[in-house]
Amino acid sequence: TALKANDVDEDDVQGVANTIVRHVTTSLARQAGNMDTIAAYQATALSVRDQLIKRWNETTSYHTARAPKRIYYFSIEWLIGRSLDNAVLNLGMKNTYEDASRKLGFNFEDLLNEERDAALGNGGLGRLAACYIDSMATLSLPGWGYGLRYNYGIFKQMLSKTGEQLEAPDPWLDRENPWEIARLDVAYPIRFYGNVEPVANSDKAVWSGGMECLAVAYDTPIPGYATKNCANIRLWSAKPVQGFDLNSFNAGNYEASVHASSEVGNITQVLYPNDNMYQGKLLRLQQQYLWCSASLQDILRRFTKLELPWTQLPDYICIQMNDTHPTIVIAELMRILIDEEDISYDQAWKITTKVFAYTNHTVLPEALEKWEVSLFEKLLPRHLQIIYRINHDFLQQVAKRWPNDNDRLARMSIIEEGTPKYVRMAYLAIVGSFKVNGVAELHSQLLQATIFKDFVEFKGRDHFTNVTNGITPRRWLLQCNPELSALITHSLGSEAWLTNAQLLKNLIPMAEQKEFRKAFDIIKQNNKRRLAEVIEQELGITLNPRSVFAAQIKRMHEYKRQTLNIFAIIHRYLEIKKASPADRKKIQPWTFIFAGKAAPGYYIAKLVIRLIVNVGKIVNNDQDVGDLLKVVFIPDYSVSIAEVLIPAADISVQISTAGTEASGTSNMKLALNGALLLGTVDGANIEIAEDAGEDQCFMFGYLNDQVQQVRYNNSYNPTPLEQRSPELAAVFKHIESGAFGDAGIYDSLLKTVYEHDYYLVSNDFGSYLAAQKLVDELWGGDPEEWTRKAIITSCSMGDFSSDRSVQDYADGIWGVESERVPDN
Ligand code: 26Q
Known part of the structure; x- marks a missing residue:
């Protein structure tokens, strides 16, 4: 119809x-x-x-x-991908x-x-921002995104002959970008370095000198689906300002000023390629400040046009901070209110703390942002003063409530004492916000029970909440899987599911109908064949579309445990080799698909890529193995590659150590496209399994509350790997024999498991194999039941639409309402 x-x-x-x-x-x-x-x-x-x-x-x-209340989503990453298909679909x-x-x-x-993909992001966090702006537009919310217009996005990943990751730049703007509108007239001055002079008898100070540059606006319109509303992502590009720093110029310091101007050109050159790993570089802090200051100036200019008192600012704007990357904006608002708008410190703090909300995306200590005080002081001297004042007032309140508790003061201080001293950005974000949220139930609970425990006691439970992540069903089903979308629309008799994903539930009963299962299955087969063709073409590997397609597609990181997966593959390979020709006939065929980038400086993560590629080379060409096992590493994972991979997956591999993956979002995309979840009890896997039903999923591994104990045992009462897992020990022996490249090249990787095994790879290995065995039995034993589970999974994903997440933010945090442009 x-x-x-x-x-x-x-x-x-x-x-x-x-x-x-x-x-x-x-x-x-x-x-x-x-x-x-x-x-x-x-x-x-x-x-x-x-x-x-x-x-x-x-x-x-x-x-x-x-003039409604507006929401501004501050994200230093926007992982948009391509826009043409998405735009024409959203426009109908x-x-x-x-x-x-x-x-x-x-x-x-x-x-x-x-x-070309717009790849101004690393992974989950950047793609989340892109999904949320799509939902904000679709829900007709008055909201904009703010970010940086990097000249180079995430690097292009290539593989050397020996399977090592090589990085090349991503000059995505070399061809003109038709999706952006340059607003050369919208530009704001940004100051760095310089001196601060206090103003007598006031909270004010004058910050001057140093280096000035301009932030210039570029807009990317984001159309909503089935609404005329169009949201906007405003990205800033750094540009030298003529006649900047006249002081040093006039002082005859011509060289220094020219030097400064070349520094300016660098600021928005390139996206930092670390994911879940903090790096304390000056340039990064410059990026963060340029972005925050320009965005805030832009927002305040819009507010001042309303000619309202500053006390009403929180009734008109809300700023959502995507992680701590924009936390400096809190000090920047204080600075503007106090130094430029003549508001008292206390009044400014009252206003400021009603404007911001902070989303945390990780509990991993190595990812928490903290800046060396000396670096901060050099670049942003006035902001450091303000932060000291914020911290002083805050600690005074803490001391009042818990007298003589110096440990608590040291734990909670925004300034970490020691040599060197650090500014703890997460703490500043908590103190300066009216709401803090995690991105999945378990993650939000963990935040409150562990790294932010003191702050829950101080601020109260209500200061903290959960908003489980979501993904846009427009890109991640309608666009990437048109056949399944057509089947859904046809079966529901309407396209309403695209704006109300809960309607997918109504198709669950269809899982019992043979005809529907058949239609669903054919679509999956088509998607698998489409992927197999691409892989054949690009990599020359022939896949068996009748095999289980198991996809682990995400950034390479120890906590995500691509290791667990590749070690289990080697185990499977050895089993196939051992089996008699008759026994081989009973083995289920699998295709393991990996894709993901490693941070350029992350040696262990890069070794894992090398191992995967080299295992593939051996396994894919082994006559004994034939069609039973293929291992593919797809280079240069991107949003547009994800759009081909995800609809083709039968199994979604989500195997992070319990308690480490804040949420995950590929788990949602894969489930929505009918992949069964093979996962640990972590992040949003838990909620996916709840909604789809545990029967539909293959869950395994140590639970979060057991992880600490096991970790302790691993490092303080270490048992030999042979005892922890004989199967894994055999796998390691095989690797060490030189089966996948010169003996010794993987030693430092294997050592991480032999020794403390911080991520519990050896502890979870046995149960991972057992979970795969259950997958084998279902795949080989009851294909109809498999499809049934896939349908139920897909149709149970309504809660994971980013429309639901964004509506939760709008109702529970932002206090903004839909403002739909009338149809005529
Ligand atoms: C920080 C400072 C300096 C340089 C880089 C960074 C940096 C950059 C990116 C720190 C962290 C990130 C990215 C984090 C991220 O993507 N986290 C993921 O967020 C997803 C969306 O909420 C979750 O689903 C994932 O679980 C989480 O890992």
Whole structure:
């Protein structure tokens, strides 16, 4: 049945084709006849952009007139991926654009593939921001995202002949970016370094000198689905300002000023490629401050136009901090209110603490941001003073409640004493916010019970809450899995599930119907074949689409335990080798798919990649193994690659040590596309298993409350690996024999397990194998039941729509309401 969004009007098609041709001849300055695929893509994107700008303008004027409370989402990473397909789907114009490009002699799919990913993020946190802005637009919330326009996004990952990760730059702006609008007129001055002079008899100070630069705005419009509302991501680019630092210039310090100006050009050059690992570099702090100061100036300019008293600021704006990366914005608001707006310190603090909310994404100690005081003082001297004052007042309150508890004061201080001293950004974020949240139930509980325990006692339980992460069903089902989307829409009789994912539940009973199972299964097979073709083409590996496709696709990190997976694969390989030809017939075929980048400086994570690639080389070419086992490492994982991988997976591998993965979001994407969860009791896996039903999942491993004890035993009463896990010891022997490259190359990796085994790889190895065995039995024994479970899983994922997450934030934290642009 033709549904509204799919109706194609022939006049519309001709109209769109005309705009595309017009963009070729005008914007691209080419002959209409001289259109290659790249030009066709660019002109098509520009034609879509026209539509977005129209909506962007309507949304902006509507919201300006209505002056509602607005939400600003501050994220230093925006992992958007491609925009063309997503935009035409959200606009409800995909069929129109398909027909229009056909008219012009192009296959729309080919045009889509010309687009480069906007990869201004590392992984989960950056992609979460992208999903949330999609949901904010779709829910018609008055909200913008703020971030940085890096000239280079996350590096391109390549593999050397020996399986080592190589990094190349990602010059994504080399081709013009049709999705951004440069706002060269929207630019704010940003100061670094310099001197602070107190102003007598006041809280004020004058910060001057140092180095000034400009932050220039670039906007990316984000269309909502089935609404005219269009949100915006405003990204800042650093630019030298002419005549900056006149002081040093006039003092004859010409060289120093020129030097400073080249420093400016660097600030927004490149995204830091660490994920879940803090790195205390000056340039990073410069990025954070430039972004926060420019965004805040922009927001306050908008607020001042309302001509309201500053005390009403919290009624009109809320700023959500995506992790601690923007925490400096708290001190920046204080500075502006006190130094520039003549507000007393106490009044400024009252206002400030009603504006901010903070989302934490990790409990891993190595990921918690803390800045050396000396570095901070050099770059942002006034902010450090303000932070000292915040800390002083805060500790006074703590001391009042817990007299003579110096340990507590030391534990809670925003300044970590010692040599050197540090500013603890998470503590500043908690003290300066009215709400703090974790990103899944377990994670939020852990925050409150462990790293933020003192702050719960001080601030009260209500200061802390949970908002479980979500993913946008538009990109992660409608766009990446059009066949399954069509089946869902057809079976539900409407597209309403795209804005109300809870409706998917209504399809659960269909899991009992053979016909539906068959349709579902065929779609999965098609998606698997599509992936197999890509892998054959790109990597020359032939896959068996009848095998279990098990995907572990995420950043490479010890806590995520790609090790557990690759060691289990080697175990499986050895079992196959041992088996007689008759026994081999009973073995279920698997394809293990890995993808993910390692931080360039993360030696162990890079070794894991090397091991995976080299295991693949041996296993994939072993005649004894044949179709029973394939191991694929797909290089340069990205949003657009995820869109091909995820719909093709049968098994979702989510095997972090319990208590380490804050939430995970690939677990949600894979489940939504019908992959069964093979996972530990960690992060959002727990809630996925609850909603899908434990029967649908393969859960295993030590629980969070056992991990501390086991860890302690591992390091203080270490038993030989042979005793902890004889199977794993055999795997290690095989690796050490040189089966996957020269003996010795993996020693430092194996050592992490031989010795403390901080992430419990050896402890969980046996139960991981047992869980895989259950998968084998189901795959080989009852394929109908498998499909049934896949359907139930997929249709139980309504809670994991980012629309639900964003609505939770809007209701529970932001206090903002939908402001939908009227249809006419
Ligand atoms: C900090 C300081 C200096 C340089 C880099 C960083 C930095 C950069 C990125 C620190 C952390 C990150 C990224 C963290 C991240 O992606 N965390 C993931 O967030 C997801 C969304 O909430 C969760 O699903 C994942 O569990 C969590 O690991």
